[in-house]
Amino acid sequence: MRTGIANLPLHAGKCPRWLFEKMVALSQTIVELLVVEAGPAEVLRRLSDPFWFQAFGCVLGFDWHSSGLTTTVCGALKEAVRGCERDLGLFVCGGKGATAFKTPEEILRLGARHPLKANPEDLVRASRLAAKVDQAAVQDGYDLYHHTFIFSSQGTWVVIQQGMNAAARRARRYHWLSEACRDFVVEPHTAVCCDVRGLTLNLVAQESEAARQSLPALTRERPEKLVADIKRIHDRILDLPDRHQLLLEDLDPGRLKTVFEKSYDRAPQDFVALLETPGVGPRGIRALSLIAELVYGTPLSYRDPARFAFAHGGKDGTPYPVDRATYEHSIRVLKRAVEQSRLGYSEKRQALARLARYEGL
Secondary structure, X not given: OEEEEEEEEOOOOOOOHHHHHHHHXXXXXXXXHHHHHHOHHHHHHHHHOHHHXXXXXXXXXXXXXXXXXXHHHHHHHHHHHOOOHHHHOEEEEEEEHHHHHHHHHHHHHHHHHOOOOOOHHHHHHHHHHHHHHHHHHEEOOOEEEEEEEEEEOOOOEEEEEEEEEOOXXXXXXXXXXXXXXXXXXXXXXXXXXXXXXXXXXXXXXHHHHHHHHHHHHHOOOOHHHHHHHHHHHHHOOOOOOOOOOOOHHHOOHHHHHHHHHHHHHHOOOOHHHHHOOOOOOHHHHHHHHHHHHHHOOOOOOOEOOOOOOOOOOOOOOOOOOOOHHHHHHHHHHHHHHHHHHXXXXXXXXXXXXXXXXXHOO
16 A cells, blocks of 8 residues: 655755765664564554655655655665565665666565565566556656665565656655555555645546546557547647646657557456556556547546655755764664664663653654
8 A cells, every 4th residue: 555655856966975884784773673673564664654764764864855865765775684684574676767677676586585475476566566556547747766665574565666757856755555455556545745736647546446447448449449539639629727737749649559559459457457568658548548538438536646744854964964973873772772672681672662752752
């Protein structure tokens, strides 16, 4: 289930190497402590919460609200878990740009190397479907460029992926959690956050059920007929508001014919199968949605599944520069806590818990 979305501004600059190395060390001790205290499943639940993830990035010393927090924190987690997978029961795959496309390969490789209670092929499918939904079924103007898939040896998983809107200079983060995922294409999110509400093609909204039924049926029509329908839409005069996401100039009937032919040959039986059809991306889905609305009068949802609220940080000196001595001290304290937890000495942890309750943390 998608558990939230964060909207973040694009910031220039890179994470200093010295800071990234400390982020790896600190995130490793935090994850180890969480695993000892509550198990791998709880780590996934925390990471699926966009508020907790944002706070986690702040604790690691990264900039409080920039888009780079997502990619850098996920990269630090991947390095922190590397080599400790068997002990932690956690595995991290994917990343930014070209690395995201290697996620299925990494899942299968880890699945062959470690005993899992889930079929690695099922994990690959979950990874691909989460990306497909946020790229094609929810068209909000953000193109995915980061995809991290984290899973446990029990087969539970979390997806953290991010899209970019270059024109608005904003990035949007999407969180998914497997535990309550009953349906990939019917309201899979429990919280969606951003600062602007707009018109978004949302084919996973409850009110888009008729469209989800119609789109697979349309793919069984001959491609020539679908192309003719698109041309007919082009010939009509549509008075669309400026923020409308379904721009007809984005649709080239000639190019879409190839997409229609692929879906026609495979004849998907439902909306999930349509999303999984190779070559059927956002433009193909958008074209079929327009045709469904034109031919069948099926209502589409333009509800934007997003609102915003977040805060805190450090890399750029806000609210203050990273204090290296304090950072090192935090790592040492947490490492001792992990060691003592494993040995059964819990007094310090209990004292920390009491202090946290006293401080209202």
